[in-house]
Amino acid sequence: MEFSLSVEQRMIRDSARDYLAVHSDSAAVRRATESRPAHDDALWRAIAGELGWCGIALPEDAGGAGLGVPELALLQEQLGQRLACVPFWSGLCLAAPALQASLGPVDSTPWLARIAAGEARATLALPEDGGYWFDCVAVHADPAADGFVLRGAVAQVFDAAGADWLLVPARLADGAPALFLLDLGDLGADDRIVLSPLDTIDRTRPLSALRLDGLPVPSVACIARGEAAAHGLAQAWWHGALMLAAEQLGAAQQCLDLTVVYAGERIQFGRAIGSFQAVKHRCAQMMVAIEAARSAVHGAAQAWASTGPETARRDIAAARVTADDALRFCAQEAIQLHGGVGFTWEYDPQLYFKRAQAATHWLGGTPAALAYIAATGPDAWREA
Amino acid sequence: MMANEVANRETTGEAAFRAEVAQWMAANLTGEFACLKHRGGPGDEDAHPALRKAWERRLAEGGWTGLGWPRAHGGRELPVMQQVIFHEEYARAGGPGRMGHIGEGLIGPTLIAFGTEDQKSRLLPGIRNGTTFWCQGYSEPGAGSDLANVRTRAERDPATGDWRVSGQKVWTSLAHASDWIFVLARCEPGSQGSRGLIFLMLPLDQPGIEIRPIRQMGGGAEFNEVFFDGARAAAADVVGEAGDGWRIAMALLGFERGISTLGQQMQFTHELEWIAQAARANGASRDALLRQRIARAWAGLRVMRYNALRMLAGAAQAGADGGTALQREALIYKYYWSNWHRDLGQLALDVLGPLANVVDAADARRTRLQQMALFSRADTIYAGTNEIQLNIIAERGLGMPREARGQS
Numbered sequence: 001m002e003f004s005l006s007v008e009q010r011m012i013r014d015s016a017r018d019y020l021a022v023h024s025d026s027a028a029v030r031r032a033t034e035s036r037p038a039h040d041d042a043l044w045r046a047i048a049g050e051l052g053w054c055g056i057a058l059p060e061d062a063g064g065a066g067l068g069v070p071e072l073a074l075l076q077e078q079l080g081q082r083l084a085c086v087p088f089w090s091g092l093c094l095a096a097p098a099l100q101a102s103l104g105p106v107d108s109t110p111w112l113a114r115i116a117a118g119e120a121r122a123t124l125a126l127p128e129d130g131g132y133w134f135d136c137v138a139v140h141a142d143p144a145a146d147g148f149v150l151r152g153a154v155a156q157v158f159d160a161a162g163a164d165w166l167l168v169p170a171r172l173a174d175g176a177p178a179l180f181l182l183d184l185g186d187l188g189a190d191d192r193i194v195l196s197p198l199d200t201i202d203r204t205r206p207l208s209a210l211r212l213d214g215l216p217v218p219s220v221a222c223i224a225r226g227e228a229a230a231h232g233l234a235q236a237w238w239h240g241a242l243m244l245a246a247e248q249l250g251a252a253q254q255c256l257d258l259t260v261v262y263a264g265e266r267i268q269f270g271r272a273i274g275s276f277q278a279v280k281h282r283c284a285q286m287m288v289a290i291e292a293a294r295s296a297v298h299g300a301a302q303a304w305a306s307t308g309p310e311t312a313r314r315d316i317a318a319a320r321v322t323a324d325d326a327l328r329f330c331a332q333e334a335i336q337l338h339g340g341v342g343f344t345w346e347y348d349p350q351l352y353f354k355r356a357q358a359a360t361h362w363l364g365g366t367p368a369a370l371a372y373i374a375a376t377g378p379d380a381w382r383e384a
Numbered sequence: 385m386m387a388n389e390v391a392n393r394e395t396t397g398e399a400a401f402r403a404e405v406a407q408w409m410a411a412n413l414t415g416e417f418a419c420l421k422h423r424g425g426p427g428d429e430d431a432h433p434a435l436r437k438a439w440e441r442r443l444a445e446g447g448w449t450g451l452g453w454p455r456a457h458g459g460r461e462l463p464v465m466q467q468v469i470f471h472e473e474y475a476r477a478g479g480p481g482r483m484g485h486i487g488e489g490l491i492g493p494t495l496i497a498f499g500t501e502d503q504k505s506r507l508l509p510g511i512r513n514g515t516t517f518w519c520q521g522y523s524e525p526g527a528g529s530d531l532a533n534v535r536t537r538a539e540r541d542p543a544t545g546d547w548r549v550s551g552q553k554v555w556t557s558l559a560h561a562s563d564w565i566f567v568l569a570r571c572e573p574g575s576q577g578s579r580g581l582i583f584l585m586l587p588l589d590q591p592g593i594e595i596r597p598i599r600q601m602g603g604g605a606e607f608n609e610v611f612f613d614g615a616r617a618a619a620a621d622v623v624g625e626a627g628d629g630w631r632i633a634m635a636l637l638g639f640e641r642g643i644s645t646l647g648q649q650m651q652f653t654h655e656l657e658w659i660a661q662a663a664r665a666n667g668a669s670r671d672a673l674l675r676q677r678i679a680r681a682w683a684g685l686r687v688m689r690y691n692a693l694r695m696l697a698g699a700a701q702a703g704a705d706g707g708t709a710l711q712r713e714a715l716i717y718k719y720y721w722s723n724w725h726r727d728l729g730q731l732a733l734d735v736l737g738p739l740a741n742v743v744d745a746a747d748a749r750r751t752r753l754q755q756m757a758l759f760s761r762a763d764t765i766y767a768g769t770n771e772i773q774l775n776i777i778a779e780r781g782l783g784m785p786r787e788a789r790g791q792s
Contacts, residue, residue: 005691085506260782275785277775283784284777288716292687295713298692318683373679377660 003302005074012056012071016078019051019366024082026348029204032085037161037197037206040085047086048118054092055116059105062112069239073246080247081254083351085161087121093243094158094236095122097168102179102224102232111165111181118145122165124236125154125210125383131364132237134177134230139170139212141178147219150180150193150212160184160195160208169233176287177229180221190215202358204351206356238309241363242300242316245323248359249293252323255330255352256286259337266339280338286330293326314376317369324359324366331356392567397686402469408446409477417442422654424481427759428752429606433483433561440484440514448474450486450512457496457504458512464643464696471647478654483561485520485644487511491566491585492638498624498632507564507585521553521567521586521610522633529772532578536612537570540626545585545619547571549592549612555766559595559608562588568633571626581629581751584617592616602758645692645717649685652725655756656681658749659732668735677731684724691717715781722763728762729760 023043032040047053057072058064072093079088096115099108099122114120127136137153150170160166166182187193192215194245195208224232260283261272274278300315334349335342342349360366394402413421413602417439423431431697443449451467453459462470477765480490492511495503510516527533536551549569559565565588572580588595597605624632660678669678691713698711732753733740745751778784 003693004701032424044553180698256782260784263784272785278773280778280784281668281771281774283782284719284774287712287777287781288719291716292691292713292720294693295691296683296687299686299693302690315686316681318686321680321683322687367676370676373682377679377682 003298009071009074012067013074013078016053017081018044020078020082020084024079024084026231026351027349029085029213033203036203037159037208038085038203038268039087039162039206043084045118045165047088053088054118058091058096058100058112058116061105062109062116064112064116069242069304070298073243073297073301076243076246077253078248080250083251083254083355084202087123087163089240089243089247090123090158091115091121091163091177094124094126094240095165097165097239098124098179098232098236099181099223100232104228111176120164121159121162122167123157123159123163123234124167124240124365125157125160125169126240127169128155129364131368132234134169134233135173137169137171137177137233139168141170141172141180141222143173144216146219148222150179150215150217152212154210156198156207156208156271157195159206160210161197161206166195166210168210169229171223177233178222178225179229179232181223182215182216182217187215192216200358202354204355205370226236234311237363238313238316239304241320241369242297242304242312244359244362245293245297245300245316245319248323248327248356249290249297251289251352251355251359252286252293252326252330255327255334255349256283256290258348259283259286259330259334262338273337282337284331286326286333289322289326289329293323296322298367314373317372319337320369321362321366321373324369327352327356328360396473398465398469401466402473405448405470405473406477408448409474409479412442412446413477413479418479421478422480422651422752424483425651426481426762427602427604427606427755429481429558431480431602433558433681436483437514437561439480440482440517442514443484444512444514449484449514450492450557452509453492453496453512457508464700467643468646468696471644472650475647475650475654484511484514486557486562487516487519490516490520490636490639491564491645494623494632494636497635500618500620503585503623510563516564517558517562518564518566519556519559519562521556521559521565522705523555524552525554529769532581534568534570534581536567536569537573538571538582538584538617540571547582547585547617547619547622549586549615549617551612553610553612554607555598556595556608556610558604559588559610560597564588565593565610566623568629571629578630580627581633582626583623583632585621585623586612586617590615590743600759601761602755604755604759609615643696645695646689648721649688650691652688652721652728653685655728655753656685658753659728659735662732662749662753663735666735666737666739668737674731674735677734680791681724681728681731684720684727686756688717688721690726691720711779712781715777719770719777725763726760729757733757739759 028040032038053075055064056067056075084360094113099111103184115122127138129136139150141148141150163184166184168180168182170178170180172178192213195212198207198209200207263279264272266273296319300312300319303315304311331353335353338349341347420432420435420439424436437579450459451470452463455461474607488511492508495507522531524535526535536553537550538547538549540547553567564585566585568581569584570580571582592613594611596609598607598609663678664675668674694716698713702711736750736753740754775787779786
């Protein structure tokens with residue numbers, strides 16, 4: 001069994017926790033979100049540089065540390081706890097696995113090497129209706145003289161501002177799946193690609209709308225097609241869903257931590273409010289939701305590592321449901337139990353509530369996860 | 385569906401052990417015992433008690449009792465993972481609820497840890513052989529959540545050194561089918577709370593003990609009231625010292641934590657499958673809301689499974705570190721499973737629809753789901769109510785202030 005964390009895993013978790021507590025505290029998050037799009041550049045330089053987090057789960061051939069999904073989930077949890085304003089999830093949990101799965105271990109290495117070294121930031125334009133299959137893709141690639149012409153729109157792309165590479169799933173003229181890699185540095189001045197930053201309620205994860213108005217791209221921009229591209233999108237989606245659940249788990253934990261501290265300090269009727277059962281029990285329920293999510297997230301991560309991504313999908317769906325429940329519940333309770341200051345701009349619960357509301361819809365959220373479980377349910381469900 | 389899911393990576397020896405359990409169950413849960421499949425256990429303890437006792441003897445003959453006990457006491461000293469595998473395969477095969485659980489899982493380990501040599505040699509063989517059955521006398525009318533508020537008295541007979549017990553215990557599962565009871569009684573008059581208590585063992589078949597069944601909301605009667613009127617506990621049947629009863633009683637509750645959990649989950653899995661099958665049969669599975677609730681219940685099963693694996697790993701880790709404090713995953717577990725199961729009961733009734741209200745003994749599956757739904761209302765009450773569990777989680781897990789105590 002792999003359920004106690006190894007010494008190395010504990011080190012990864014604890015050092016990330018300690019580092020982020022100092023370098024991505026509430027003040028840092030607030031500073032980063034004052035400018036839009038929010039980006040904590042100093043933190044990102046550290047993550048991509050001295051801390052080496054970008055390479056943690058990437059192959060050693062690409063200069064990474066070659067660790068696995070469980071270790072990456074531990075990092076994601078800590079980043080989620082601090083709402084760190086860095087493009088880590090979009091780059092390392094969505095774009096990198098898309099490259100890895102669609103190009104294969106050899107061909108993806110040059111791309112992953114630059115990501116691992118922190119030299120290139122990538123993001124993935126996920127189809128907007130929350131699915132991981134190409135039927136949802138609304139970008140079309142028509143053949144042109146030297147390559148393709150891209151048309152279509154994606155309503156929300158994570159962390160596109162400042163990204164070097166934009167991965168765009170598109171459908172070819174015959175309907176076949178394809179994955180394009182656009183180098184945004186080269187395309188900066190082209191008005192046939194428009195990335196418009198969106199004003200968002202949750203300011204900690206920037207979103208942009210993507211429009212492609214007949215953008216010509218060379219044929220090398222199409223880095224995968226057919227089964228490989230479909231596999232890449234699916235793999236990225238499930239990997240991203242698991243890592244999003246880890247992030248939600250961390251954010252829920254911070255809601256509880258903030259609340260327990262506050263309930264221990266706030267005095268009413270001559271007692272700390274944390275001594276009232278009405279308050280205490282709500283905190284205990286938050287902890288139940290959080291530990292349930294922790295079991296589901298780490299269980300799904302272990303399943304991915306030991307039995308493979310395909311068989312882990314239902315577990316990921318379960319983790320997504322459980323972590324989504326936990327964060328929504330904990331963010332709501334954090335506001336309630338902070339009382340009057342809970343709904344102010346000054347106190348932190350609002351930051352987590354907004355993230356909870358945004359994240360609940362990413363990658364299809366709970367409805368997509370439940371639909372997946374119901375549709376693929378265990379064999380015994382089909383008898384009768 | 386879950387054959388290879390238990391430990392994500394099982395050793396060859398563990399896999400072989402799993403196969404051995406499965407084969408033995410397939411070969412033995414047949415013939416006269418076939419009707420015991422999926423019967424017994426909480427909510428169904430009235431089913432075939434005599435035959436289930438015979439089944440306990442069959443288990444013992446097969447070497448499937450005392451798996452975790454030391455060899456010196458007739459056990460097999462198996463590693464924790466193999467014990468877990470046994471419970472899981474036992475439940476997967478539909479093995480009946482264990483009549484011997486209180487003996488094997490609770491009083492047995494307590495005697496091994498705290499009993500005298502005489503107690504061990506007299507009492508352990510009957511437990512291990514599946515011939516002596518035990519029940520637990522902790523709760524009283526005035527001692528429910530407040531377990532230490534014991535009123536039952538034990539008075540020492542100066543002539544013989546034996547103890548005379550008077551008072552009342554309640555919620556005693558299977559007392560009517562048991563041979564022995566262990567009780568917590570007050571041996572120091574005027575003492576309060578957890579002080580001045582004694583842990584005693586008494587044969588049930590004696591004058592001065594009366595057992596009255598309590599009929600539950602489902603119609604069955606697996607709990608009892610047990611009345612003591614000068615009943616005798618031999619001097620040799622005190623566990624620990626007089627006055628030390630609370631420590632023994634609490635240690636007993638700490639044994640075997642987590643090991644049978646995966647077996648319980650296997651039973652939950654069967655129940656969810658029955659519900660899903662009922663939903664397919666009657667069309668409820670096409671209802672979007674019910675489909676979502678079934679899927680959610682499945683997600684909860686996964687939470688419990690991984691939580692149990694964390695508990696087992698955490699207990700091993702804590703053991704290695706010399707600590708005994710419950711880990712976070714262990715603190716939340718009872719609250720989580722009991723509320724999940726209560727919700728499952730509601731889901732079962734909602735899937736059955738109007739027929740949930742109609743009794744038909746010929747429809748065994750529906751009867752079972754109805755009984756499960758009614759009995760699941762007890763899950764969030766016994767073994768620490770929801771409210772007590774939340775106190776414990778907040779106080780021990782989050783370090784929040786303890787509840788104030790009133791004057792008793």
